[in-house]
């Protein structure tokens with residue numbers, strides 16, 4: 067990228083510095099510009115561009131008319147580049163002196179020149195990647211720089227992450243790249259509830275292709291490939307609280323459940339499904355619960371036997387699956403649970419059961435020596451409003467909202483992926499301290515994200531609307547400013563990552 071002059075500051079305010087663009091410098095929306103010296107400079111980000119002209123509008127209109135009507139082949143303006151130009155609006159986002167980065171509180175000198183950012187300017191963003199999660203390369207507009215952005219994993223995971231974008235902008239791709247970068251470290255347990263079965267890579271590239279996958283990736287599926295694990299969960303592991311905020315229940319149904327649980331212990335679900343009548347429980351409640359369990363668990367009782375339509379919930383096997391998953395997480399593995407054959411409720415219930423178990427394991431250990439050695443656990447949940455939307459939380463706290471609120475204390479976090487941010491309550495959103503914002507054409511969604519971001523993104527509206535696949539803005543309390551990044555396409559990323567020796571990636575400033 068050229069380091070020559072790209073423009074000159076001609077006025078403005080702290081929130082909107084006006085720059086006249088040099089005619090050939092091709093400044094784009096989202097570009098990072100720099101003003102100052104090598105040792106001490108300000109980075110500005112472009113958020114809008116407009117035309118400027120020295121020629122009165124009426125004259126321009128007349129000239130255009132002459133050209134358009136075929137009478138002005140020779141009409142042109144004296145010193146075209148001097149008289150017509152573009153004015154760029156940019157916002158100072160960081161003051162950099164050596165390795166110290168500050169939020170700008172002063173305007174750059176009036177009339178100073180600006181240039182495009184270079185790799186050298188951003189070296190301060192490169193840190194030792196150990197214990198950190200790779201998000202992508204710094205981006206200036208649509209130009210990708212050779213600077214990798216890593217965020218400290220423990221802090222990021224336990225303070226929750228929100229990945230927001232409309233469909234097809236690369237949310238899953240980004241999360242796959244992030245997870246790839248931590249596999250093999252053993253420092254984090256990550257549970258991926260995968261409703262589209264797209265993380266492991268059953269029939270294409272995926273996390274299974276990581277060189278350390280054998281030791282650090284576990285795949286649970288109703289139809290596991292050789293060497294992986296069956297996702298079979300015994301229904302006797304279900305506790306009434308696992309259903310909260312996941313299956314809609316009325317008060318009489320809750321009471322019925324409490325009676326079955328008290329009288330029949332772990333066999334309560336099985337007996338409801340079987341239709342065993344309990345005193346004081348209206349038959350209607352039982353039949354409604356049977357129907358709800360049939361939808362959520364896929365288990366029903368017919369011809370004197372239990373039947374299942376998804377092979378995941380079982381009456382006879384799978385008693386140790388949850389413990390196995392928790393033990394995988396606690397030993398720093400990425401656990402992918404293929405929930406593609408389950409209904410929404412079934413998937414959320416599986417997640418709720420695992421999350422509950424992890425959460426109580428960590429809560430019980432809190433304060434002990436054991437706790438210090440437990441790795442942080444992050445739970446990746448696609449279409450997060452299914453459990454975090456306002457109405458889901460009002461109905462009754464579910465484990466996901468509990469984790470969003472207090473998981474940090476216990477080293478358990480959420481990585482929530484969503485197309486809809488606006489339906490998630492502000493209290494939950496503000497707890498999500500890293501937001502990775504990909505393209506979004508819906509104004510309402512952009513504004514929900516902007517309002518809850520860690521940095522002031524009020525000028526980013528247009529940028530967010532114009533982001534292409536893989537382009538994102540990372541707003542986090544762990545970055546000094548909202549960093550524009552490009553996350554590579556997973557397939558390309560892993561083929562280059564496999565060619566680079568791990569150590570060679572280690573760039574220490």
Ligand SMILES: Nc1ncnc2c1ncn2[C@@H]1O[C@H](COP(=O)(O)OP(=O)(O)OP(=O)(O)O)[C@@H](O)[C@H]1O
Nearest residue numbers: 232233234235236237238239240535536553554555
């Ligand atoms: N950084 C990228 N560069 C190029 N192509 C990409 C990039 N990220 C994603 N893609 C491609 O875009 C498509 C959609 O990506 P992805 O599934 O990650 O999006 P998504 O936002 O998760 O979509 P959905 O909401 O439907 O789950 C995929 O075909 C993927 O290969």
